[in-house]
Amino acid sequence: MADIRPFCMPKWGIEMTEGTVAEWMVKEGEAFSRGQVICLIETDKITNEVEAEYDAVLKRVLVPASDQPQPVGALLGVFTDAATTDAEVDAFVAAFKPAETGVAAKAGAEAAPAAAAPEPAPAAAAPEPTKIVTNRSISPEALKLAEANGVDIEPIQGSGRGGRITYQDVVQAMLPERALSPKGPAELPTESRAVFASPLAARLAAQYGIDLATLKGTGPRGRISKADVLGAVKPAVPEAAPAPAFGAPFVAVANTPVVQPFDKVRKVVARRLTEAKQTIPHFYLRVSARVDELVALRKTANIVMGTKASINDYLVKAVGMALARHPDVNVQVGADAVHSFPHADVAIAVASPKGLVTPIVRQADRMHIAQIAATTRALIDKAQAGRLSFEDMDGGTFSISNLGMFGIEEFDAIINPPQGAILAVGGINRVAVETADGDMTFESQIKLSLSVDHRAIDGAAGAGFLQTLKALIEAPESLFS
Numbered sequence: 212m213a214d215i216r217p218f219c220m221p222k223w224g225i226e227m228t229e230g231t232v233a234e235w236m237v238k239e240g241e242a243f244s245r246g247q248v249i250c251l252i253e254t255d256k257i258t259n260e261v262e263a264e265y266d267a268v269l270k271r272v273l274v275p276a277s278d279q280p281q282p283v284g285a286l287l288g289v290f291t292d293a294a295t296t297d298a299e300v301d302a303f304v305a306a307f308k309p310a311e312t313g314v315a316a317k318a319g320a321e322a323a324p325a326a327a328a329p330e331p332a333p334a335a336a337a338p339e340p341t342k343i344v345t346n347r348s349i350s351p352e353a354l355k356l357a358e359a360n361g362v363d364i365e366p367i368q369g370s371g372r373g374g375r376i377t378y379q380d381v382v383q384a385m386l387p388e389r390a391l392s393p394k395g396p397a398e399l400p401t402e403s404r405a406v407f408a409s410p411l412a413a414r415l416a417a418q419y420g421i422d423l424a425t426l427k428g429t430g431p432r433g434r435i436s437k438a439d440v441l442g443a444v445k446p447a448v449p450e451a452a453p454a455p456a457f458g459a460p461f462v463a464v465a466n467t468p469v470v471q472p473f474d475k476v477r478k479v480v481a482r483r484l485t486e487a488k489q490t491i492p493h494f495y496l497r498v499s500a501r502v503d504e505l506v507a508l509r510k511t512a513n514i515v516m517g518t519k520a521s522i523n524d525y526l527v528k529a530v531g532m533a534l535a536r537h538p539d540v541n542v543q544v545g546a547d548a549v550h551s552f553p554h555a556d557v558a559i560a561v562a563s564p565k566g567l568v569t570p571i572v573r574q575a576d577r578m579h580i581a582q583i584a585a586t587t588r589a590l591i592d593k594a595q596a597g598r599l600s601f602e603d604m605d606g607g608t609f610s611i612s613n614l615g616m617f618g619i620e621e622f623d624a625i626i627n628p629p630q631g632a633i634l635a636v637g638g639i640n641r642v643a644v645e646t647a648d649g650d651m652t653f654e655s656q657i658k659l660s661l662s663v664d665h666r667a668i669d670g671a672a673g674a675g676f677l678q679t680l681k682a683l684i685e686a687p688e689s690l691f692s
Contacts, residue, residue, distance in 0.1 A: 215270075215295060215303045218288040220281045221261065223254065223601040229280040230254050232287060234409045234434070239272045242293065250276075250287075251409075259600050268293055271300050271377075278411050278437070284309040297350035297377055349376040356381045408435035415440045429596045438564045438597060480566050487628050491544075492665040495623050498677045499656045502639055505687040506655060512580065512691075520584035523559070523613050526636060527583050528690050529683040531555040531575030534609055537676040541608045542631040542667050549631070549667045558607035558627065559587060563594040569610055569627055570594055570603045580690065611636060621658040631667045632676075635660040657684070 220230050233251040237243045248260045249269070271289040274281055281287065286307055289300050341361050343354060349364060353376050357364050360381075367384050369376040408416070408423050412435045416423050421443050428435035473481065505525060513520055534541035534555035543550045555576045558569040570590035572583060593599050609631075612624040615638035624635040637658040646652050659680070663673045683689055 214267075214292045215299065216267070216290045217286055217303075217307060218249070218290055219309065220283050220285045220287055221252070222283045223259065223605075227254055227283060229282050231278060231280045232274050232276050233411070233436075234276045235269075235272060236260075237269045239269055242266070242268045254601070267291065268295075270295060271304065273304065276409065276411065282309075297375070298352050301350070301352040347376060348374060353377055353381045360385060407433060408440075409437065411437050412440045419444050430598065436597065477566055483628070484625050487625050491626050491628065493623075493626060493662050494665050494670065494673075496661040496663065496670070496673050496677055497621070497658065498661075498681055499642075499658050500681045500684040501654050502657050502684060503655045505684055506639070508687045516581050518581045518584050519588075520580050521587075522615075522639070523611070523636070524580060524584045524587055525687065525690060526613070526634075526684070527557050527559065527572055527575050527587065527611060528578070528580055529680055529687075530609065530611060530634060531557055531572075531578070532683055532690065533676055533680040535576040536679055537672065539672045540632055540663075540668055540676040543606075543608060543629040544631050544664055544667045545629060552608045556606055556608045558604075558610040558630070559590070560610060560612040560624075561591055561594040563597065563599075565597055568594050568599060568604065569607065570599055571605075571607045609633070615639065615657065621660060623660050624662050626662050626664055631664045632673065633662045634680075635662065 231253045233253045235250045236248045237250070243249060243263050244266050245263050247263050249263050250261050252259050252261055267290040269288055270291040272287075273289070274285070274287045286304070286309065289303060291300065341358050343358050343364060345364060347364065348369065349357075354364075356362070362381055362384055364376060364381070364384075367376050367381065368374070407428065408426075409430065413423065415421075415437060416426075416435075419440070421440060423435055423440075426435050426439050426443055427433075429439055430436040502522070505522070509520060509522065509525060512518075532555075534557075535553070538551045538553065541552050541555055543552075554574040556571050556573050557575040558571045561568050561570060570593070572578070572586050572590070575583060578586070590599070590603060593603065607627070607630055610624070610627045610633040612633060613636040614622060615636055617638075619637050620640060621637045622635050624633045626633050637660075639655050639657050641653050642656045643651055644654055659677065661673055661677055663670075
């Protein structure tokens with residue numbers, strides 16, 4: 212009996228409802244081994260590499276790489292052993308039913324006819340099948356389909372092993388030709404086919420007339436992605452209106468807006484932030500901390516350790532240690548319970564081509580500064596390349612949003628649910644302060660604002676956490692204890 216297994220759209224996280232096949236790393240009919248990357252699947256903010264769990268053959272690709280999302284549980288491909296025939300795969304696909312994932316099941320239910328639907332009018336008699344005599348290699352089911360629909364199989368290029376014509380090849384031959392569109396097939400220049408690019412990137416490059424060889428890929432192993440191609444598209448720049456002569460009367464010109472609809476990522480960010488601000492009772496605690504000793508210690512420590520740890524890396528360490536001492540702030544808030552954690556998984560807000568993302572530094576309270584610096588650098592690089600995985604962003608017990616590098620002195624951040632708090636960090640400024648003997652001096656200060664979910668964290672608990680954090684920042688040698 213043939214060993215046939217379905218490969219369906221996976222579900223990562225309770226909020227995932229659909230995903231997009233960005234690229235197949237294994238070709239149809241090709242064997243793969245356990246641990247090998249089969250394909251790349253994109254969700255709202257991440258691109259995940261799906262690894263094989265066993266050795267098999269990718270016998271059939273049902274959903275080619277495109278920008279069309281597929282519901283969770285949808286059949287993407289079929290894995291078999293080498294001896295399985297196309298007829299057996301055709302029968303398996305025809306009998307396949309998606310698992311009860313909610314989304315896939317609903318899609319299947321909508322496609323199914325109602326039980327009480329009236330019987331359709333009798334259809335016209337089907338035409339007599341045309342007998343096809345050929346020496347070409349073709350699967351039995353494909354031959355039946357071609358004969359039943361009068362399809363000429365001679366021009367068909369078989370996609371099966373050894374050029375064998377498959378059922379899908381005949382189906383494709385029956386489809387009408389379509390004009391070029393960003394979501395359809397595109398004929399690429401010969402010199403572009405050898406470039407390592409995703410199918411969607413190749414189609415967009417063909418549409419906009421961009422030579423893929425001139426682009427530098429930011430995807431896995433230098434793969435050219437959709438973002439790389441769109442980044443090379445030069446928007447039309449309207450000609451600037453000539454400056455009016457001195458003393459001439461002012462004449463208004465057209466002030467036509469450029470409409471930019473929300474993309475998928477921005478829609479998700481907007482929805483989650485709106486829900487967080489509307490449903491979470493925020494309150495805010497603010498404090499300033501002296502950082503002269505921290506700045507000096509960082510400069511010396513980086514030379515001694517041979518690292519390039521940033522001020523933000525030291526803040527991640529200080530926040531991790533403070534959270535370990537205040538577990539009542541190191542929490543996630545559920546519908547009817549508060550989950551407190553012994554170690555701090557600190558999420559850092561990073562601007563990426565796919566919008567604002569929050570990759571996580573796991574157990575920051577237990578890591579050395581050099582380890583935190585290496586971890587944050589790797590996460591930032593992956594975020595900017597659009598390669599963050601679900602594991603990089605899943606969970607988190609606390610978030611840090613630092614806008615100090617943009618010259619922002621102070622701001623309040625919106626809590627990232629289900630976390631109970633987020634720390635907003637401003638820039639370092641020189642401030643005049645009065646000394647104990649009444650003189651004036653200057654010191655470097657940083658302003659911190661803690662946004663707190665009042666359902667789970669009281670004001671005293673938040674204040675105690677900030678007090679500990681301030682002490683750690685102002686005595687930075689304790690960060691190495």
